[in-house]
């Protein structure tokens with residue numbers, strides 16, 4: 432499969448090249464040249480398929496012959512080593528829990544898939560690759576875990592100082608070995624800007640930099656798997672399905688829309704955001720105008736200039752009107768988010784964390800207009816990852832799961848930086 436850069440469409444590369452370079456030389460995001468819908472029969476019999484079979488069918492065309500079938504199946508098997516339960520909230524509403532992986536966030540899927548693809552391509556290559564990644568919280572942990580002790584790979588994580596939760600910081604800073612954490616005086620967007628700059632810096636060319644942010648196709652594409660899993664579970668209700676995705680950098684939602692392009696019968700998508708509402712405003716005014724990033728209690732979505740939104744527009748040929756038929760966007764304040772967490776807990780005994788609660792709120796808005804539909808929101812992280820806010824909002828104590836318990840007493844190690852030059856010096860040292 433070939434990928435083109437969204438900046439200059441004639442520049443085409445393989446899956447391997449797109450994975451390794453992350454961004455095209457013209458700084459555009461890579462996008463698959465061709466998207467072939469899956470046959471109707473696939474959806475007719477989807478309930479007979481396992482997660483691994485669904486995933487293989489969905490992603491095979493995007494890899495082509497670059498990874499042999501047996502290796503790709505093994506990569507998928509190792510990626511999907513945990514459950515994706517769909518939990519009933521009430522008659523019309525479900526939660527798709529994506530947090531049962533090793534770092535308890537949905538990003539485990541993309542990070543695990545990408546690290547294994549990179550290992551496959553690196554088998555016969557003794558050069559060291561440096562994964563440079565900006566995180567608003569969960570990416571860093573998932574990437575660190577996914578690439579921990581991978582041969583010939585170093586991981587450098589940039590995270591905004593004081594803007595990630597305590598557990599998230601533990602996950603970023605306690606692994607050591609081939610994983611280093613840089614604590615940046617600034618926001619997630621500042622971290623992301625530094626990463627982008629490093630990629631276009633000639634002096635760093637020989638360092639083989641790769642990104643593991645959702646801009647990387649190998650992280651983005653596998654995220655479509657669980658949209659298919661959700662459909663497999665909800666199909667029996669014979670109702671149209673609305674899916675709400677709490678969104679920050681819009682990689683997750685973009686994967687869902689790709690799944691729809693492949694024929695997945697999800698009738699409507701909701702982008703649910705916190706106060707960083709660039710996309711909801713775009714849908715109203717047709718203008719993409721990022722503002723200064725605002726810090727919220729759903730910090731993994733504190734993104735004002737979502738990188739992947741351009742891919743969503745490409746999936747709709749940049750036609751806002753067709754796009755609006757399939758898509759709505761809503762933003763919510765921290766107060767509304769906390770109210771939703773309390774409502775979910777009081778009425779349905781469901782403990783959600785702020786991101787999932789925003790997904791729930793977005794879904795409720797849309798279901799008001801679509802009384803004959805059922806809906807599912809993505810619960811993107813385990814409540815323990817946001818324990819401070821969950822415990823104070825719900826007045827409960829959360830049990831600490833084993834994935835977190837094992838790192839609680841480890842020492843956090845990170846290096847504080849404030850400028851791009853400090854990042855560069857670090858990478859060159």
Ligand SMILES: *Cc1c(COP(=O)(O)O)cnc(C)c1O
Pocket residue numbers: 536537538568569570645677678679680681682683684731732786811812
């Ligand atoms: C990363 C993240 C999001 C946002 O996902 P995007 O793909 O960037 O839109 C939402 N919730 C949680 C918990 C996350 O970690």
